[in-house]
Amino acid sequence: xxxxxxxxxxxxxxEGENATMNCSxxxxxxxxxxxxxxxxxxLVHLILIRSNEREKHSGRLRVTLDTSKKSSSLLITAxxxxxxxxxxxxxxxxxxxxxxxxxKGTLLTVNP
Amino acid sequence: xxxxxxxxxxxxCKSGTSVKIECRSLDFQATTMFxxxxxxxxxxxxxxxxxxGSKATYEQGVEKDKFLINHxxxxxxxxxxxxxxxxxxxxxxxxxxxxxxxxxxHFGDGTRLSIx
Numbered sequence: 178x179x180x181x182x183x184x185x186x187x188x189x190x191x192e193g194e195n196a197t198m199n200c201s202x203x204x205x206x207x208x209x210x211x212x213x214x215x216x217x218x219x220l221v222h223l224i225l226i227r228s229n230e231r232e233k234h235s236g237r238l239r240v241t242l243d244t245s246k247k248s249s250s251l252l253i254t255a256x257x258x259x260x261x262x263x264x265x266x267x268x269x270x271x272x273x274x275x276x277x278x279x280x281k282g283t284l285l286t287v288n289p
Numbered sequence: 290x291x292x293x294x295x296x297x298x299x300x301x302c303k304s305g306t307s308v309k310i311e312c313r314s315l316d317f318q319a320t321t322m323f324x325x326x327x328x329x330x331x332x333x334x335x336x337x338x339x340x341x342g343s344k345a346t347y348e349q350g351v352e353k354d355k356f357l358i359n360h361x362x363x364x365x366x367x368x369x370x371x372x373x374x375x376x377x378x379x380x381x382x383x384x385x386x387x388x389x390x391x392x393x394x395h396f397g398d399g400t401r402l403s404i405x
Contacts, residue, residue, distance in 0.1 A: 207391070210394075212396075218398055218399060219293075219295070220396040222394065222396075225393050265332070275323075276338060278335055281332045282332055
């Protein structure tokens with residue numbers, strides 16, 4: 178299964194600012210998923226966007242998907258210190274929702 | 290929402306000991322569960338796919354005799370690290386998903402394994 182590549186690898190912002198992280202991939206997808214991992218914890222699912230969707234919102238999170246550019250972005254608005262975590266995109270193999278592989282992620286630090 | 294419970298959250302044991310980690314789907318059935326390993330400041334590495342009622346599928350380079358996986362029911366998979374050594378020290382995480390297309394994975398909280 179393919180792996181997404183997140184960019185940047187690290188991002189440090191002040192509380193209240195917006196944070197944008199990107200994910201690029203190489204082959205066709207059925208959906209793309211974003212996850213958050215707090216230090217020393219498991220991953221938490223944030224948003225799943227299907228290949229026929231262009232944008233999806235959940236609270237302060239906005240995910241966009243551009244299949245022509247094979248890229249996705251995750252925007253966190255009005256960030257909080259509690260948003261400090263690593264963020265990963267994951268792409269299941271075509272035709273299946275299983276066997277996710279993860280890139281190195283983006284480490285977001287929100288300074289109070 | 291779907292919940293996955295992983296136990297124990299933290300284990301310290303002597304070299305040569307075997308350690309069992311449990312992964313349970315609490316409110317859904319999972320014919321497939323996944324086991325990952327994570328090194329400090331690194332991404333998750335998929336170790337194996339646990340299949341209910343059949344043998345697990347291991348990723349390349351993962352020793353199946355070292356990491357025994359049993360998926361005896363639709364809600365429980367176990368990972369046993371046999372004869373553990375310090376190099377097996379790591380963070381192990383399981384995940385599972387309800388059946389169906391476009392379903393996200395739900396992760397346990399991970400197990401921190403330290404072998405002395």
